[in-house]
Amino acid sequence: ETGVTQSPTHLIKTRGQQVTLRCSSQSGHNTVSWYQQALGQGPQFIFQYYREEENGRGNFPPRFSGLQFPNYSSELNVNALELDDSALYLCASSSGTSNIQYFGAGTRLSVL
């Protein structure tokens, strides 16, 4: 076990709704990254948070936003859900001095 936990494990939403996904990082890790993984593809980097600040962002629109809290846990928010947002959302934590990432089991989001 990596010690990275994500909730919920599964979620079903309809187009246009908003969703919040949660991630608790491994103890001692201050960096959290979020990924979207579509079926048959590798994880696509959404953004990274380091000490509560966004520290890097991939090619995702502004309706994908996030937060990191003082305990380094994190949220991913997606507004105005689209059918193509259906995917596995992965969170990974790492320490600030290492770029080795430890993944949670993911949240599987279905948008109908």
Place this chain on the structure above:
Amino acid sequence: RKEVEQDPGPFNVPEGATVAFNCTYSNSASQSFFWYRQDCRKEPKLLMSVYSSGNEDGRFTAQLNRASQYISLLIRDSKLSDSATYLCVVNKGASGGSYIPTFGRGTSLIVHP
């Protein structure tokens, strides 16, 4: 051209075979490199880091060729339990000392009896 490219496979090999995967990357400023393993419907897990000098962990050997911009993974004496998708990851530096990781789409390995 994608930033990180992998042959998706599947590579279908018998137990005991040796199999090699390559991964090419386009950004010459990339700084660190990894192989992750992902089992079906599970999260990715670190397999090994990749260095220019090459590194070995049991049956697994990883190599980085900066001049040609590719990384490789060699698996010797394949086991049934090696069946998985192997993801290569290339990190490039970003502002403030952070990094942006880019995953390949993964190479599927099926080891059969």
